[in-house]
Amino acid sequence: MQALPLRVLVLEDHLFQQTVAASQLKQLGCQDVFSASNGAQALEILQRVGPVDIALCDLHMEGMDGLEFLHRVARAGLVGAVILSSSLSEDVRRAARQLVPLLGLELLGDVGKPLRIDTLEALLKKHLYKPAVTSATLKPFALAGIDEVRSAMQHQQMETYFQPKINLLMGDVVGVEALTRWNHPSGEMVPPAVFMPAIESSDLLNDLFFTQLNHGLELQRQAWSRGHLLNVAFNLEPVQLSNPELVSTIKNVLYGYGLPGSTLTFELTESGLLEASATCLESLVRLRMMGCRLSIDDFGVGFSSLQRLCRLPFNEIKLDGQFVRGLDEPRCRAAISSTLALGATLGMSVVVEGIETPEQHQQLLDLGCAQGQGFLFAKPMTKQDLLVWLETRVMPDTII
Structure with a gap:
């Protein structure tokens, strides 16, 4: 598998789904993959390791949820693009999709659950090989x-x-x-x-x-x-x-x-x-x-x-x-x-x-x-x- 020069953070409170997502990202050749179970833990990781290219982000979780996390990383410039991964209803996810660009973040996609590796791969390549702006x-x-x-x-x-x-x-x-x-x-x-x-x-x-x-x-x-x-x-x-x-x-x-x-x-x-x-x-x-x-x-x-x-x-x-x-x-x-x-x-x-x-x-x-x-x-x-x-x-x- 070709290595992808991408740093990705997985924000997912369900441990099994978090493990699956991290495993798929590593299988796809991502350079660095970090995992967190809530927004506060994710912010601590980013403050320690620095900005990431992509956050694969759940929305609903205990403590700091995905929306508050996105607000904070957008202000701090710690995340470049976002992939939403949530089991919430479609109308709630649709509203969340509209919110991400308003925060100044690039929305790569909404993959829902369960996570499919082919869908994830397409979104990673979409971010990696987008036309350069000269x-x-x-x-x-x-x-x-x-x-x-x-x-x-x-x-x-x-x-x-x-x-x-x-x-x-x-x-x-x-x-x-x-x-x-x-x-x-x-x-x-x-x-x-x-x-x-x-x-x-x-x-x-x-x-x-x-x-x-x-x-x-x-x-x-x-x-x-x-x-x-x-x-x-x-x-x-x-x-x-x-x-x-x-x-x-x-x-x-x-x-x-x-x-x-x-x-x-x-x-x-x-x-x-x-x-x-x-x-x-x-x-x-x-x-x-x-x-x-x-x-x-x-x-x-x-x-x-x-x-x-x-x-x-x-x-x-x-x-x-x-x-x-x-x-x-x-x-x-x-x-x-x-x-x-x-x-x-x-x-x-x-x-x-x-x-x-x-x-x-x-x-x-x-x-x-x-x-x-x-x-x-x-x-x-x-x-x-x-x-x-x-x-x-x-x-x-x-x-x-």
């Missing part, structure tokens, strides 16, 4: 300040990409979502999470939006000339809707392209709509009066979803991709089914995000979902790539 990769990300972002926009480095929305029953493309990617001079494709905070904190939000809008309308016109009718969705922030001139400007841009408002969808995250101003609400109503669709994005991850649906004129729900990733869990399936039923009752279409596998696609069909998007169908692509894709794409085998 200084060249990090450089453009670290420089994403307001001045550089403004320069990037002036030099047209911000490019609009489009990700298709699919009719899950027939395989037809029902629309696309416009997304921005930064083609950095270094050759890196910088993700929105790096540059959007700078854009949102400056006066560049509308500049980016209207650049996207023009790119999307150009795509629409070219796609229509080839026989493809595409609705294009754009993300809007509530602060933009508070500008009383926004809707009239959108209307003028549409007029210049000779396109109706019904060809557009505007997506707004529910978390940004906690306090909708009078001007914001009026803008939403005027967009609907123009025939535009309004979509509440990332549905299910905020705190006031139902209130927003009742008070604001949305006609589409975009269900966050975290529910698709949890399709094997009864609660996530129930949440999806309930959202589909809610959409049908309110006369709203439901689009499910984050579909990545044929199995997820089939499960969503079984639940009655009709629209979705995700890497199973297509990743975001440039305008020219999308036009080629529309002409040459092959329907997935799972489409019925």
Whole structure:
């Protein structure tokens, strides 16, 4: 067995299971394996031997439990990554899985019990052979300040990409979502999470939006000339809707392209709509009066979803991709089914995000979902790539 240059701590209060876990780790070739029966004992070991790469951690035990242990080692920097191993119910473990990254620790996986050596081996290798992050990769990300972002926009480095929305029953493309990617001079494709905070904190939000809008309308016109009718969705922030001139400007841009408002969808995250101003609400109503669709994005991850649906004129729900990733869990399936039923009752279409596998696609069909998007169908692509894709794409085998 190849030696793995890993230091691993086993935190398990059941002596037999602790022994089995330590034995499997040694069998897999781990450099150093330490064992503890509770959090306090584990902390003493770490203070004596120093930090470890991975903690294989149970949650429920006498004395200092696994959660308190993780809090302490995260603050002290004594553990790099965590593998959860617990016999607690799935809903409790699911919440624990969400907690680990919030503590600043890497979650490698949740192996449950009994522990399987093949599963453990896969997680160890996942940690050991993850792609290296080089200084060249990090450089453009670290420089994403307001001045550089403004320069990037002036030099047209911000490019609009489009990700298709699919009719899950027939395989037809029902629309696309416009997304921005930064083609950095270094050759890196910088993700929105790096540059959007700078854009949102400056006066560049509308500049980016209207650049996207023009790119999307150009795509629409070219796609229509080839026989493809595409609705294009754009993300809007509530602060933009508070500008009383926004809707009239959108209307003028549409007029210049000779396109109706019904060809557009505007997506707004529910978390940004906690306090909708009078001007914001009026803008939403005027967009609907123009025939535009309004979509509440990332549905299910905020705190006031139902209130927003009742008070604001949305006609589409975009269900966050975290529910698709949890399709094997009864609660996530129930949440999806309930959202589909809610959409049908309110006369709203439901689009499910984050579909990545044929199995997820089939499960969503079984639940009655009709629209979705995700890497199973297509990743975001440039305008020219999308036009080629529309002409040459092959329907997935799972489409019925």
